[in-house]
Amino acid sequence: MRRQGLEIGQRVLFGAVVAEPRGVLDAGSYRTLRDTLVKIAVDEPLAVIVDLDRLDVPDGSAYALFVSAGDQLTQWPGVPLLLAAENEGQRARVREYHLPRFVIVHTSVSAAVAAIGDPPLRRIARRRLPNALTSSGAARDFVREICAEWRVRVDVDTAVAVVAELVENTLLHTYCAPSLRVELRRDLLTVAVYDDDPEPVRLVERDVAAQRRGGLALVAAYARAWGCAPTPAGGKVVWATLRLSGGE
Amino acid sequence: MSAMDDGSPARHALVLHQSSLRHRENTVAWVVDALSRGDKVLHRAADPNRLVDAIGEVAGTAEDSGQLEIVDAHRARTMTDGLPRALHQMFEDLVGRAFDDGYREIVLTADEEAERIMVPEAGDRVAHEHDLDRLAMQPGVHVLCSYDLRVEQPDVVEAVVGVHHRCVDDVLWSARLSGERLLVRGEIDLSNAVRFGSALSAAAAHGVRTVDLREVTVLSAAGTRAFEVTAGFLRERGERLTLANMSPKVRLAAATLLVAGEQVVDVVEPRAER
Numbered sequence: 001m002r003r004q005g006l007e008i009g010q011r012v013l014f015g016a017v018v019a020e021p022r023g024v025l026d027a028g029s030y031r032t033l034r035d036t037l038v039k040i041a042v043d044e045p046l047a048v049i050v051d052l053d054r055l056d057v058p059d060g061s062a063y064a065l066f067v068s069a070g071d072q073l074t075q076w077p078g079v080p081l082l083l084a085a086e087n088e089g090q091r092a093r094v095r096e097y098h099l100p101r102f103v104i105v106h107t108s109v110s111a112a113v114a115a116i117g118d119p120p121l122r123r124i125a126r127r128r129l130p131n132a133l134t135s136s137g138a139a140r141d142f143v144r145e146i147c148a149e150w151r152v153r154v155d156v157d158t159a160v161a162v163v164a165e166l167v168e169n170t171l172l173h174t175y176c177a178p179s180l181r182v183e184l185r186r187d188l189l190t191v192a193v194y195d196d197d198p199e200p201v202r203l204v205e206r207d208v209a210a211q212r213r214g215g216l217a218l219v220a221a222y223a224r225a226w227g228c229a230p231t232p233a234g235g236k237v238v239w240a241t242l243r244l245s246g247g248e
Numbered sequence: 249m250s251a252m253d254d255g256s257p258a259r260h261a262l263v264l265h266q267s268s269l270r271h272r273e274n275t276v277a278w279v280v281d282a283l284s285r286g287d288k289v290l291h292r293a294a295d296p297n298r299l300v301d302a303i304g305e306v307a308g309t310a311e312d313s314g315q316l317e318i319v320d321a322h323r324a325r326t327m328t329d330g331l332p333r334a335l336h337q338m339f340e341d342l343v344g345r346a347f348d349d350g351y352r353e354i355v356l357t358a359d360e361e362a363e364r365i366m367v368p369e370a371g372d373r374v375a376h377e378h379d380l381d382r383l384a385m386q387p388g389v390h391v392l393c394s395y396d397l398r399v400e401q402p403d404v405v406e407a408v409v410g411v412h413h414r415c416v417d418d419v420l421w422s423a424r425l426s427g428e429r430l431l432v433r434g435e436i437d438l439s440n441a442v443r444f445g446s447a448l449s450a451a452a453a454h455g456v457r458t459v460d461l462r463e464v465t466v467l468s469a470a471g472t473r474a475f476e477v478t479a480g481f482l483r484e485r486g487e488r489l490t491l492a493n494m495s496p497k498v499r500l501a502a503a504t505l506l507v508a509g510e511q512v513v514d515v516v517e518p519r520a521e522r
Binding site: 137 | 438469495500505
């Protein structure tokens with residue numbers, strides 16, 4: 001007989017922490033599980049892996065917990081959240097609620113362990129900015145802070161120039177609040193700006209095209225690579241990578 | 249504080265700010281420096297006590313001796329009916345009297361609301377600034393103006409920046425006229441490109457053809473637009489704008505968007521200069 005509530009076991013596996021929630025995930029236990037995952041991540045294990053096999057989720061909308069917790073964990077303290085489900089019933093359920101669109105659900109805990117560091121996400125920092133003219137300057141300050149804090153061997157002036165263009169691009173062409181993400185992995189620093197409005201409104205201006213060519217032409221000149229991609233949330237992300245000086 | 253390179257205060261300086269604290273620090277610095285040099289200070293004030301509170305005893309003593317004269321903005325408004333011409337006459341009289349009293353340098357400052365009280369019409373404030381500029385052209389007269397970007401209308405700010413193109417301190421950038429070139433510092437981006445453009449085109453209209461960018465650290469694509477307008481204006485007259493002493497990053501932006509595009513500017517490499 002399964003009693004109401006949730007017990008959360010933990011074990012350490014190859015530097016990652018595996019959380020094993022047993023019981024029912026519902027409105028009553030949602031907060032507990034979320035807080036526990038954050039608490040585990042604070043110690044900065046390589047990853048937090050959630051074994052879903054013994055978790056009962058009567059209302060599938062509660063799966064959203066893993067999306068928001070994963071988001072929170074990558075923001076701070078910068079630890080990836082991985083999911084594992086061996087049990088075919090559970091795998092069908094998570095598919096039904098589109099969880100794999102947002103997070104990878106590995107076929108077993110060992111598959112999740114094997115996936116740690118692939119790609120090796122080293123550090124990540126995010127900042128949400130308002131759709132205001134001053135956000136370009138705020139984004140530059142943020143990048144300067146992060147580069148100093150991480151002691152990134154990158155030309156900070158270039159990173160600052162890139163983020164100015166990406167943020168100003170969002171400010172000029174949408175009404176969205178730009179969301180900034182700086183990622184450090186291997187020998188690359190990635191600066192990305194998300195706008196998550198499902199329907200970005202384009203300002204109708206004659207010189208919009210020229211303006212955009214301008215800003216992105218500079219990004220192309222400054223960065224090693226850059227690109228634009230749609231996001232699962234329906235917005236878009238424009239990113240640029242800078243190579244670090246010297247290998248690590 | 250807005251000092252020129254030789255250490256003397258600017259003739260007609262502008263501080264744009266988004267914080268009352270920055271405004272007050274600037275004003276207090278100007279007043280304290282002027283008093284210590286023995287200059288006459290004419291301070292336009294919405295609240296006559298505020299400056300005295302900020303500076304303390306020095307202000308009281310200077311007020312007693314007549315070295316510091318506080319012009320009550322509300323009274324000035326009543327006396328001049330908010331008309332720029334009448335206000336200009338009033339300040340000319342005050343300055344003339346100070347010279348008669350034997351002062352060789354006269355410094356005009358104001359608190360946050362004074363200007364808006366004395367000249368309630370936004371359009372008149374620009375005319376008033378031109379009057380102050382004429383006043384500041386007299387040897388020995390120095391005027392510090394200050395506008396809150398959160399309060400003043402953007403088009404008024406742009407026009408006011410043009411009037412002060414010889415000495416502007418914006419939040420992220422500043423410009424000084426140095427000889428025949430405009431010396432620019434800081435960061436030109438989307439937030440301030442229009443205001444910087446006002447300073448640049450006013451400077452160009454007064455004969456500046458060279459912009460020294462040695463202390464500019466950021467020039468975004470939106471910021472380069474400021475140069476396009478002025479360079480286009482000069483090109484129509486068969487002249488060119490020269491950008492000098494750019495950092496590699498700023499030069500890349502200028503080269504990509506200004507030089508490669510329409511050949512509107514000359515870029516002078518640092519070594520070719522001086």
